[in-house]
Amino acid sequence: MPDFGKAAYGMMYPGYEKMDYTIESGYYVSTTGAFTNSPVGWQSIKVKCNPGDKLRVTVKVAGDSTAMAVFFNANGGYLSYLNRGANGSTIQYTDYEFTVPNGAYSVAISGNAFSPIRLERFESLSSKIDNVKNLTRFFETVSATTVTGFYMKGTGALTTNVPGWHSIKVPCSPGERYRVTVKVAGDSTAMALFYTSADAYLSFLNSGSNSQETNYVDYEFTVPSGAYSIAISGVSNTAIKLQKSVDLPSKVKSMAEGQVGNYWSGKKIVWFGTSIPESGYPQIVGTALGANMYNVAVGSSPARAGCHGNITSGxxxxxxxxxxxNVAYSLSQTLAEKEELITNWDTWKTKLTGSPPTTLSETEMTKIRNCSYENKLVANHLGEGKRADLYVFDHGHNDNWFWNATKDELKVSPTDQKDRTYFIGAMNFLIDLILKDNPRARILFVGHYENQYPGKTQISEAQQILADQWNFPFLKLWEKLGWSQKTVQTTGYWDASGNWIESGGPTQTLTMTQIWMKDNLHPYSTKAKQLIADTIVGFMSSLR
Structure with a gap:
């Protein structure tokens, strides 16, 4: 018997899972949605989907009559295509991610028959938990006697002693769930035929075709109303395997409903940070956990309010x-300090770097005010009815890069523990606000994604010092992602749209961070964000 506990546990984690489909050899789907017979060199699949589904495909496409993906509406009518092929060349898509467009309820994938087709759908943690909770069965093989011949579609009669064919027939009940592996050919046949309790022919499922063989592998179906026996017929060079779903032990059902339950579903999480989390991985984490995610990270935002080493009387x-x-979007500045910057902008702009604008627009002034902790934290996420179930701090990078250029302040624990002109002091100040509002508030520190880049090693070191002082949960991303400054030679490259192309460019030497991030700083690509999000979700699965 399978290890159900291990299987259920493995379903906890979000990610891409292979979809169920049957590969049709000798066919491709054109850019107009037509299934076109092309016996040599082509294969295709067609599966159901829903608008907004995140899919990932591996396929090799060639010819401008084809496309990587073709979409159909709820009635099966052609809707649109994605990534048209080209005459005279082939395009290899490997783990290519795309979102199903509005109005699409099925998708067809066509490609070179000598390269594998693989289609996967992203399953969030919430959907996986639901799957586990609904997981009340597994499949076991049905014992049946094999006979030579096939059962005739339309009449249900057994045509005996036909070379090259074999069949089975077993009792069943309406509503039962089965899965079958069989190869079907010929329009006189079908994958499955159903019979009434009086053994009269009732209906069929999945007709065969004279022009092609269809190989069904672990194809799942439900016995229709009024059916009390099933006949399966197929080509005899492929074994027939029929399996029936059976109830799982109650112990596993209990585990699915309890131990694997999604703790973070429906809970409020607030995420503070820089342009790095602003890129979007907190939203992916929130979706995976089923949480209400507030990603309030802002590009160029530091935690600290200023630089202690630069303080003067003026x-x-x-x-x-x-x-x-860095000054305008600081998190730990007061509203009064924001107003000082805005009101006296003509003076401050001459003292700041980074090409300050001549004047501040109303939109910019509103953004500056909203970056104060008094608005971003206190007004929105502290107090009765507004508190978060988890506060995440993903800060450090912007507290180092410009503030610390000629000062060694990032790792300093100031004498005044809440001195906001230090990174650690500013973080202590913000944490103190949260704990004064709720002494049992849950706080998580997210560490930088690498710890080797020249001039940035102190970011992870300072984050470690802060975490050691508070003993709050601390996810050291630099230990989980493999985004080091080690170099590799590759012909992969970033295209103009920000997609990593695995091969085909000139040989170049890149660091691991350059391979994962086009600008060597921000995880803008889908795969980079997904890797960070998956790592965080795995960490948070045991966090309470």
Missing amino acids: DPLGWTGAVWQ
Whole structure:
């Protein structure tokens, strides 16, 4: 008997899973949606989907009559296509990710018959938990006697002693779930025939075809109303395997409903940080967990309010010499400090770097005010009815890169533990606000994705010091992703649209961070965000 506990546990994690489909040899789907017979060199699949589904495909496409994916509406009518082929060349798509468009309820994939087709759908943690909770069966093989010949579609009669064919017939009940492996050919046959309790022919499922063989592998179906026996017929060079679903032990059902339950479903999570999390992986985490995710990260935002080493009598927060966005979007500044910057912009813009604008627009002034902790944290996420179930801090990068250029402050634990002109002091200040509102608040630190880049090693070191002081959960991404400064030679390259192409470019030497991020800083690509999100979700699965 299978290890049900292990199987259920494995279903906890979000990610792509292979879809159920049957490969049709000798056919491709044109850019107009027509299934076109082409006996040599082509194969295709067609599966049901829903608008918004995230799919991932591996396929080799050639010829401008074809496309990587063709979409159909709910009635089976042609809708649109994605990534048309080209005459005179082949295009290899490997783990290519795309979203099913509005109005599409099935998708066809066509490609070279000598290269594998693989289609996968992204399953969030919430959907997987639902699957586990609904998992009340597994399949076991049905014992049956094989006879030579096939059962005739339309009449149900057994045509005996036909070379090259074999069949089975077994009792069943309406509503039972089966799966079958069989190869079907010929329009006089069907994958399955159903009979009444009086053994009268009732109906069939999946007709055969004179022009092609169809290989069904673990094809699942439900016995229709009024059916009390099933006949399966197929080509005798492929074994028939029929399996019936059976109830799982109650122990596994209990585990699915309890131990594997999604703790974070419906809970509020607030995510503070820089342009790195602003890129979008917190939203993926929220979707996977079924949580209400508030990604309030802002590009160029540091935690600290200024630079202690730059403080003077005329600059009490040490803003002079900093990039203007680092000052404007600081999280730990008060509203009064934001107003000082806005009101006296004509003076401050001459002291800041990074090409400050001549004037601040109303939109920019609103953004600056909203970056104050008084708005971003206190007004929206503290207090009765507004508190979060988890506060995530993904800060550090912007507290280092410009503020710390000529100062060694990032790792300093200041004498005044809540001195906001230090990174650790600013973080202590923000954490203190949260704990004053709720002493049992849950807080998570997310560490930087690497710890080797020259001039940035102190980011992870400072984050470690902060985590050691508080003993809150700390996910060291730099230990999980493999995004090091080690170099490899590759012919892969980034295209103009920000997609990583695995091969075909000139040989170049790149670091691992360059291979995962086009600008060597932001995880903008879908795969980079997904890897970070999957890592965080795995970490949070045991977090309470």
